Amino acid sequence: MPVDPLSLFVLPLMIALAALFAAAAAYDFIIFRRRKNRNKAVYRCDACRHIYTVLHRTPLARCPQCGKQNEPVRE
Ligand SMILES: [Zn+2]
The missing domain is CATH 1.20.5 (Single alpha-helices involved in coiled-coils or other helix-helix interfaces)
Known part of the structure; x- marks a missing residue:
């Protein structure tokens, strides 16, 4: 072959x-x-206890429910 x-x-x-x-x-x-x-950061709102994530980590992120600026919870 x-x-x-x-x-x-x-x-x-x-x-x-x-x-x-x-x-x-x-x-x-x-x-x-x-x-x-x-890069994803977890935030917990101090005003309404709503937990949300933001794709790009920033020192402050606005709560989607009440609009309060919050600091990230963990690294
Ligand atoms: Zn809130």
Whole structure:
């Protein structure tokens, strides 16, 4: 059975590229999730006890229920 030299070269290359792409996609996904969680801040309103999160951590964030400015609860 004759083996095509082109497929001998292309097949491992395609497998390697697919593996690299999968690894890069997984890495991006993990980093994106970590960054998202790190920047997310939890706030508890002093006035109405409403607990809410803000995607980007700021020293003060406005309560969506009563509008009072609150400090973040945890890092
Ligand atoms: Zn409030």
